[in-house]
Amino acid sequence: MSSGGLRERLISEGIAELSQRGLQNFSVRRIAARCGVSCAAPYKHFPDKKSYISAIVDYINAIWEQRQRTAAARMTTTRDKIVEVCREYIKFLVDHPQLRVIIMQSAGDTSTDMGALRGRLSRPTQELILKYCAETDMPDNVRERKTFVVRSLIYGAAVMIGSGELAYTSENLDMVTKAINREFDLP
Numbered sequence: 118m119s120s121g122g123l124r125e126r127l128i129s130e131g132i133a134e135l136s137q138r139g140l141q142n143f144s145v146r147r148i149a150a151r152c153g154v155s156c157a158a159p160y161k162h163f164p165d166k167k168s169y170i171s172a173i174v175d176y177i178n179a180i181w182e183q184r185q186r187t188a189a190a191r192m193t194t195t196r197d198k199i200v201e202v203c204r205e206y207i208k209f210l211v212d213h214p215q216l217r218v219i220i221m222q223s224a225g226d227t228s229t230d231m232g233a234l235r236g237r238l239s240r241p242t243q244e245l246i247l248k249y250c251a252e253t254d255m256p257d258n259v260r261e262r263k264t265f266v267v268r269s270l271i272y273g274a275a276v277m278i279g280s281g282e283l284a285y286t287s288e289n290l291d292m293v294t295k296a297i298n299r300e301f302d303l304p
Contacts, residue, residue: 124162126152131173136215139222145169177216178237184209185241195252196301199245203271203297204290206242210275211285217275239268249301259304266300 130148138144145166149156163169188205189198210217220238243264250260274293277283 123152123154123158127159127162127169128173128176131169132177132215132219135170135173135222136218140170143170173219174237177219180213180216181206181209181238182241189241189245195245195249196298199242199249199267199301200294200298202242202245203267204294206238206271207274207278207290207293210271211278214279217279221272221276242267242271263300267297270297270300 127148130151131143133151134143134148143166145159146156149159152158159169163172184205185202188201192198192201210220246260246264246267249255250263255263270293274283274289278285278289283289
């Protein structure tokens with residue numbers, strides 16, 4: 118197995134480890150065993166456990182950043198971009214249940230650094246909301262409320278669809294999209 122191939126396998130197995138056991142019980146030794154390599158092999162790719170987990174989160178971020186760029190490029194107005202990126206984020210979270218588990222782990226299970234790394238996933242949506250609010254002269258308190266409501270709709274829909282409580286259909290995605298869009302009509 119090439120060095121790049123092993124690194125990719127370590128990241129893939131790291132994702133499985135994080136989604137199954139969380140950050141508190143993340144074991145490099147267990148991952149190495151699943152990859153059929155020595156306990157020292159992962160440290161040839163990642164200097165320490167924290168760097169390893171950071172690489173996993175960076176990998177997740179890279180996948181999402183590409184999807185959100187593609188989603189935003191389909192639209193012309195800032196508001197339409199917000200709604201499209203939100204819809205795509207719901208699909209991303211539902212399509213990747215292992216990643217969703219990592220992204221949605223409670224703050225008690227992670228360090229501030231990991232929270233900041235995971236927070237990068239939400240940055241594109243937050244930046245679009247900031248841009249839209251500036252374009253429409255919305256006050257900061259309104260922007261904060263809209264950001265909260267939109268993020269709640271994204272995560273709530275992803276959890277409900279992921280758990281089977283809400284069917285993963287275009288109709289239900291449209292319903293959530295309309296709720297997100299409607300939020301920007303409210304004062």
